[in-house]
Amino acid sequence: MAQEGMAPQTADTFPRLLLWHERTRPNHPALREKDLGIWQTWTWADLAAEVRVLAAALHQLGLARGGHVAVIGENRPRLYAAMLATQSLGAIPVPMYQDAIAAQMLYVFEDAQIEHAVVEDQEQVDKMLEVRDQYPALAHIVYDDARGLRDYSQSGLVSYDELRLRGAQFANRHPGLFDEQVARASTSDTATLFYTSGTTGRPKGVVQTHAALIDRARAATVFDGLGPNEDVLAYLPLAWIGQNIFSYAQALFAGYTVNCPESPSTVTNDMREIGPTYYFAPPRVFEGLLTQVMIRMEDAGRIKRTLFRHFMEVGRRVGGRILDRQPVGAAMRLWYALGDLLLYAPLRNQLGLSRVKVAYTAGEAIGPDLFAFYRCLGVNLKQLYGSTETAVFVCMQPDGEARADTVGPPLAGVELRISDSGEVLVRSPGLLKEYHRNPEATAAVCDSDGWFHTGDAGLLDSDGHLRIIDRAADVGRLHDGTLFAPKYIENKLKFFPQIKEAVAFGDGRRQVCVFVNIDSEAVGDWAERRGLAYAGYADLAGKTEVLDLVGGCVDKVNADLVTDPLLANSQIHRFLVLHKELDPDDEELTRTRKVRRRFIARKYESLVDALYAGHESQYIETEVRFEDGRVGKVAATLQLRTAKTCAPVARAA
């Protein structure tokens, strides 16, 4: 099924995989891009031809084996071609986050000694020029979209179209160059350099080889029975290994089609048009979709709302079981089928999930209600676990074993064990080769037996599924010795749609205190329904009614925490609602939106102290950094609240 037509072992580098697809399915769509309103298709033959020309051009620009090329922009076929062309020459692409500012990018350029950059548009070109002021070795900047660049007269700038022309001419004069370069590569060569966003300290360059990435791509492809006819939507940043492995490594291995949306604002519409069969999104995207559905449901007529409530209840009872192929009574099956006709199918269609064979989520914990919602709808949503250093696929949930509270059993080829201190250790062919130019960091995570220390605290449950508790370094203890797992508490809060982000403090303290970010869409809608007027995020976040709303959520979390004897003492005692959203541009979150707890504790020290001192309110002034690097100030007086905590229930005699 998926085994037939699968790439042979000899296609062991990405360029060789490309050539194999060119030989065996030249007219099959490889990439699609919505350009000028129409989906344009690149077949494998088209892609291979483009890569040959581009490789010649880059060679002419002086790109040497082992050199690094920055690739910055949205998911675009031309940037994918640039990555393949780079790898064909034995050089290494370094995809970077397109919304990073020049000062952040400078570090990567210096660390990886990058002399060539292929970028999407004027915005990135401007950043490159800014980087070049401090790092003159950046010699060649290739840009795809020429808009706004016509009058740029700086040296080293060349348009992608111009580069193609030069490459075509060069390739004509040196016809054997491409194949000769591809033949020189070995599977253990470095394929791509990924810089992790690092919740602490400087980003580190994770070196991944062709062998590692292809091995993991093969494992995941076989696991779910994927084949060349899948359609995937490439909408998350290329710099993130999650996107890269779905739309680059796996796509090149399995030969399926990668669809690039027109622009970030058209993603939901494009997803509806494409109907991906293999989908990945972090939990917040799934949550956002659900919030939109619920908001629109509240506006719907009575009949629709009744139908929705009724069939969602039906779905809750049997939907998950039907998806897991467990026995369900005939009557309930019939009723579920009716629900499918009236509700589930139209809803899946509206969300763009009609053709999904398998959908994954990962990166953070997902709320059990949220997880169940999609499975009840008939979407085969499952969880996986991995990181940049493990080439993503460490654990994946098989069909029929999808659960909200675990990340699944280890995948084929992965060895997993829990250390004595509760840390998850992994041995796998997908492990990083090293951290680029950082042997100390490498030695710190890879021990002499080849085990990678993930830095996550977890445990294996009785079904062989892995459960992640928190980052090992963040798990702490309260003053009285109670286990303090901040992420566990934060996730419980974030499962409420009104709460977008939460930060918990408590290590070494007597009580747990929490910062909360409200979700502007969900709370804004809630406020509108109550006739509460507000003038922007800070104003909304400061309203007493909103604090009461958040207080309700905190109380519920406390009621939940008190039931677990291990955690009963880590209930939340005090909380506040921040006046501004935590943002990666302000370095409070990583680019993949993970909380940088220590940095936040330092930046908002006055608030933390005020919470623990028992104050009722506190004035705070914070710096805000805009996307172009300018700095502004936001100030507010925040209300600090004490939450309702529950006394631990006395043990039954």
Place this chain on the structure above:
Amino acid sequence: MTASRRAAPGDVLLRIEHASLTFGGIKALVDVSFDVLEHEIRAIIGPNGAGKSSLLNLINGVYAPLAGTISYLGQARTRMQPHEAARLGIARTFQSLALFKGMSVLDNIMTGRTLRMRSGLLAQALYLGPAVREEIENRKRVEAIIEFLEIQAYRRQPVGSLPYGLQKRVDLARALALEPRLLLLDEPMAGMNLEEKQDMCRFVLDVNEEFGTTLVLIEHDMGVVMDISDRVVVLDYGRKIGDGTPDQVRASQEVINAYLGIAH
């Protein structure tokens, strides 16, 4: 960051000499003369009722002057129909938008291509060969404009359901679909917040830089006028009281008395 150089203003594209316009007893314009150079951005400012929209309508051919001449591309004419003006490459936007609210964004912009459609009614109705090719070509141009003004996410939505700022962008897109040589903008920033104004300014400048279009715009926001225009005409009660670069106009006592006022 590099400042892009705009094309230097060229020859006189439009010249208005001693134009007068009256409606019954109301003297909308009295003896107004000025010129517009190719590739420049010309602003028309003045208090309400000064005759700015009337002046634009004059250029466009909606009104005919009672006296005086209008020369466009060196050819003087006293009377010109709006559709003739459009054929000559003069496009405009409207203060009240005048979009087809029930049609999609895409279709609204396509109406701007009407002048370029040569196929007959039968060919278009039956969608025969030449009509197909023409439709594809027109669609390509319209899509390029949609991408230029960054409204891809809304191309199929009915225009009436869009927020005001976006409707204005669609209006601009429709005017651009004509591939005009001279673009008349009637208060393009009206009703916009700061962010929308900044976006619109950027688009106006982009149109001027990328396509070399000459722009004449009526505007009340002095910040916008001073920042983006090459030269300014000031009207008051139908008369011209100022004409020059933004700095010259800003310093003119008569303009200060009539319109700008003094900072306290």
